[in-house]
Amino acid sequence: MRCPHCGNIDDKVVESRTLANGEAxxxxxxxxxxxxxxxxxxxxxxxxxxxxxxxxxxxxxDRNKIERGIVRAVEKRPVSQMQIESMVNxxxxxxxxLSKGSHEIGSKVIGDLILEQLGVIDKVAYIRFASVYRHFExxxxxxxxxxxxxxxxxxxxx
Ligand SMILES: [Zn+2]
Numbered sequence: 267m268r269c270p271h272c273g274n275i276d277d278k279v280v281e282s283r284t285l286a287n288g289e290a291x292x293x294x295x296x297x298x299x300x301x302x303x304x305x306x307x308x309x310x311x312x313x314x315x316x317x318x319x320x321x322x323x324x325x326x327x328d329r330n331k332i333e334r335g336i337v338r339a340v341e342k343r344p345v346s347q348m349q350i351e352s353m354v355n356x357x358x359x360x361x362x363x364l365s366k367g368s369h370e371i372g373s374k375v376i377g378d379l380i381l382e383q384l385g386v387i388d389k390v391a392y393i394r395f396a397s398v399y400r401h402f403e404x405x406x407x408x409x410x411x412x413x414x415x416x417x418x419x420x421x422x423x424x
Pocket of ligand 1: 272274297298301302
């Protein structure tokens, strides 16, 4: 497959995994020229997996978008590239399970899954993501969220 970074077509597969719902196989590939890693999917030619946005519009599920959101939240935090990748994989798998074969999932569900992952990995990243994602209406809400974190309460259960 063509490397999205340098255009070279020789790559090796570094990981191959069937998605949790069995509907697709995800392959992590590494370009043999520049070492860039990218993901390819093999799935039956059926429906594309869609995300239902807040206003009801649908857009194709985009793994990179999830990754970008996480990368932004963990900026300058002690979180490795491997941890980020494993978070994205987990979210993708859970998304597939939660959609129950309907080929679509609410963007809110994805947002909550991201929060769940960040809550385990890094509290600061969690707060960063939550503050953007939940659009805190006032400082009280924000402070309340921090208290919940400090108490170690199940932060995703609301
Ligand atoms: Zn390359």
